[in-house]
Amino acid sequence: MVNESTNIVDNICVWDGDTNIWQPPANTLMLVQATTPARVWVLSSDKTTFVLQEVIGVGQIGFTWDGSVLTTNEPQPKPITQPATTGTITA
Numbered sequence: 001m002v003n004e005s006t007n008i009v010d011n012i013c014v015w016d017g018d019t020n021i022w023q024p025p026a027n028t029l030m031l032v033q034a035t036t037p038a039r040v041w042v043l044s045s046d047k048t049t050f051v052l053q054e055v056i057g058v059g060q061i062g063f064t065w066d067g068s069v070l071t072t073n074e075p076q077p078k079p080i081t082q083p084a085t086t087g088t089i090t091a
Contacts, residue, residue: 002029002065009063009070031070033059038070041077050077
């Protein structure tokens with residue numbers, strides 16, 4: 001449910017599209033989550049940073065709609081750095 005005034009996803013609901021049973025709120029764009037592309041943070045192939053990547057079906061509340069794709073409102077995560085090891089210890 002995208003608020004057409006702000007282009008921000010306000011809510012997510014389960015709905016079969018039957019307007020005889022339920023009407024979406026005024027000024028709301030209804031998108032099918034399962035088929036709508038969304039840019040979300042994905043760990044890069046070299047595992048050194050997160051990059052925005054388009055993924056189908058992962059839109060969430062707070063994402064922004066630009067008319068063709070949703071974009072996450074989350075800040076870019078920092079990759080987890082693993083401690084350096086110099087060898088192994090056996091028991």
